[in-house]
Amino acid sequence: MKAKIHVMLKQGILDPQGKAVEQALIALGFRNAANVRIGKYMELDLDEQDRARAEAEVKSMCEQLLANPIIEEYRFDLA
Amino acid sequence: MKAKIHVMLKQGILDPQGKAVEQALIALGFRNAANVRIGKYMELDLDEQDRARAEAEVKSMCEQLLANPIIEEYRFDLA
């Protein structure tokens, strides 16, 4: 199975990257861009057929390593 | 409209971050994880109703700023 994981800063937490990119976009003339937020995207292959087990495993990966639960939130799809 | 943009290193370009995460996952006991790849995920709001125009605009953002075509590829969805 393939897991596709998105990790974003939680709402309300300062996103300096997003802010800098937003300003750059506006300076470039993309004046109708707003609320830019930047996160991480990860893909990985999982050698596991059982969907429920795969789900549990990816959840555990996110919580232990891929996301920092203190400032980030994550979501993932399996395919 | 909301644009959701994924930027990944091109296939064939070494992704040391992906490799490091993969090794860390395996060390944590996730032995069936493989081919970890890490990219960027960006979201932004676009004050634009016309889908075609929005698409052209986001494409142009990606090509000018958000991705570096020498090393990265991008895709995006509008919603």
Add this chain to the structure above:
Amino acid sequence: MNLGVVVFPGSNCDRDCQYVFRDILGQDVTMVWHKERSVAGLDAIVLPGGFSYGDYLRTGAIARFSPVMAAVKEFAEEGGIVLGICNGFQILLEAGLLPGAMLRNESLHFVCRDVCITVDNAATPFTCLCEPGQVLTIPIAHADGSYYADPVTVASLKANAQIVFRYCMPDGRVTREANPNGSLENIAGICNAAGNVLGMMPHPERCAESLLGHQDGRVILASLVESLVHQRLRKQELLSQLP
């Protein structure tokens, strides 16, 4: 000579470059704010190290859109001498003034230490006082210094002798062990096809005085100044030959 040092928001080696050219090499230095649109009156331009725009997104990605960069591009196209150090190199890549791109260091860490580089091309305006193959000890300080270009580009860099500096062992051997960041072909610095634009990851301005340990960087900076003197003489000569 009048050298322009561009100050981007987040530049942090701008004053170091000013100091070395002005106080150590005795040249005039003009600090050029990134919002300026002209570089008129400058003999050469230095893009200094640092974290322009925080290096958020990608190193050099946002700085390349600073108003001054259009003028820098024009200056370079007319043969003006442009030196990009570290973040300056990354900006030159993003701006397309030099080919290729910069990736994260293989170690994923920022690395600050002395390395050795060999002068592969001693016939550029930046290396004219070096011997071919000379080994220089010089500091690096970056997190994104792994140079990448596609094979075609790399072949043409080699064919045109555009690879100016490569990481090497103290005895000059170019080995994998000598490579501090995973850079292709151990590339530490490249120039454009015309030879007037150089980007390099190591910091020559940090080792131009014996007080700071060693002064191998000085030969690079002095080469640049020497080249400007020659360029001016040549111009005067050409002018005098005009009817």
Add this chain to the structure above:
Amino acid sequence: MPLITDELIAQHNLTREEYQQIVTILGREPTLTELGMFSVMWSEHCSYKSSRVHLKKLPTTGPRVVQGPGENAGAVDIGGGLCLVFKMESHNHPSFIEPYQGAATGVGGILRDIFTMGARPIALLDSLRFGELHTAQNRRLMRGVVAGIAGYGNCMGVPTVGGEVVFNDIYSFNPLVNVMCLGLAEKDKLFRGTAAGIGNPVIYVGSKTGRDGIHGATMASDSFDDEAERKRPTVQVGDPFQEKLLLEACLEMMAAGLLTGIQDMGAAGLTSSSCEMASRAGTGIELELSRVPRREPHMTPYEVMLSESQERMLLVAKAGKEAECLAICRKWDVDVAVIGRVTDDGILRVLDHGAVVAEIPAKALAEEGPRYDRPFAPPAYQELLTNLNYDIIPDVKDANAALLSLLESPTIASKRWVYEQYDHMVQTNTVVRPGSDAAVLRIKGTDKAVAATIDCNSRYCLLNPYEGARIAVAEAARNLVCSGAEPIGLTDCLNFGNPERPDIMWQFVMAVEGLADACEALKIPVVSGNVSFYNETKGLSIYPTPMVGMVGLLDRADRAMTQWFKEEGDDIILLGTTREELGGSEYLKILHNREQGVPPFLSLEAERALHDCVLNLIREGQVQSAHDCSDGGVAVALAESCLSGPGRRLGATVRLTRGRLRKDAVLFGESQSRVLVSAKPAHRRAILDAAEAHAVPAAVIGTVGGDRLVISLADERSDDTVINLSLSTLYDRWACSLERLVNQA
């Protein structure tokens, strides 16, 4: 208007009595916003309520002192119209919760304390304490903290030139992250955090305000427990790029003469900056919160006043200069807003769309908080710690193995893995880089240089907090002296457990007295500092850790000295006396798993004599290297002098006289006031004479050269070679150990 309940008071970490004091000051019940403001300002972190009575003992004056404690940072005169501004701060709790951001924002905070004074930051140092690297959690903490310091400092273009990293499991659940910053300013252009000039505009500059770190100050005044989880959302994210712009904008406004006062918004944010500025000037401030730039919608006055969003400054401009301030801020793309003005009534008055939400005498908030002279008494276990019967500890058999074990123990091993992640050369002043006894930075435009170091052996402080603190001062000064610098000023960061416990308070009181006595004797003024209490988790306190940051001055930068051997054939000379002192040593911990005994004896007179002697030798160009003997004793100091140089490594052949002492004490004991120097043989006579003139014991113990370290021990009967190791073996253990430990799977 919410009723102030007992529960609400407890949630704000205020006692019943403290609350009564608030009611008395106001003459009424506080509003919720006021309660929040009092709670942060009267927290241990901001009010120093448990420490203030003791800190008074520290000597804070001296001919070079330009600014002592009480401002954002201290300053000492270095001549030529210049002064060195410096301070150290802790960010322990945030770094445990989120190591990268916690450490990064710690760097951001101390940088602001320095440029607030009108000084351009020229260097950072960091002193770190972690649990041993055998757990994944400790490795993760260390990686995160180091990356966070690097991420922030490197981006700011301020070199991180020195520091300390010490490992002990006592820090596993409460690591220490202390960061010191040095800045340079013209002496008569120092800025202070005062709100002077009635009617002057109060201006907010920097990042927008979000709901970050609300209650960060009270968190730093509370121990960890299982509720740490609940407190997590208070973590702040740093934006070093924003801070760099803020730095440049502030320095430009100062240089243009637009400001009368300035203060960073650190702990307790807008509340502390406004009330402290008003209080220092004896004025009042009126703020209109609707003008504060915000990142999030629907923030209450309570949240705006208590937010600890990073990268913000509060300025008081000269009347009529608003427009110029605004223009400079716009040039640097930093947010700016005039949010209030200075008043004459001594009141901090907070309005929200014109309605008063808080009205408190500024002095009451900033200075009239509770003061406690808390009870203190030595703990019952203290005697168990110091009583150690050496008869049950066999003398060393295999000194080669013992030396290698010490060299690869992470506390002694090379810290290259750490400092190579820090840009330590930016600003092109770093004459002596990390890896020697102290960092040395030249001062451009002069012949001078300054040196800086941080030191503290917390095991000594556990065994005897008074002696441990004295040794910390002596060792820091010795490190400066070995670099050729005369010590001129000190900052401290006092990391302790819960001050409400008499045993912890006893450690604190003893340590402060030790600092005071040592500073007095060595004539080094304390000009700034910080106290971090409540460093305990589930009742387990850290070792008392009074970190000492010290700065020194060299008249000539080109006379800066380093610790490594320079030339084959040089004499090796040991200055000072070796006693049989193994108590609290790294050797006992690593080889015998004991953290016990009496810390080494320290005579401050002997220490001063040593400093005078070594400084003289260095100034007269008579020595080629100088290295302080500390953790691991003479054997480790010798190995470090062989291995740590940037060029070719040089071996040594050494003969130590043993007398009646144990072998391990001679090799690895940590007797104080000792320095290892190397010198050309031609200077031998002069050095020995100088030592005698200063009443410093001196012995030529060997010669530099070869590719081995060979040490023999001699007594009346025998002369045995006890250590004989190749430099490559030594180097591998010492140089690569930390990296191996951090990266183990």
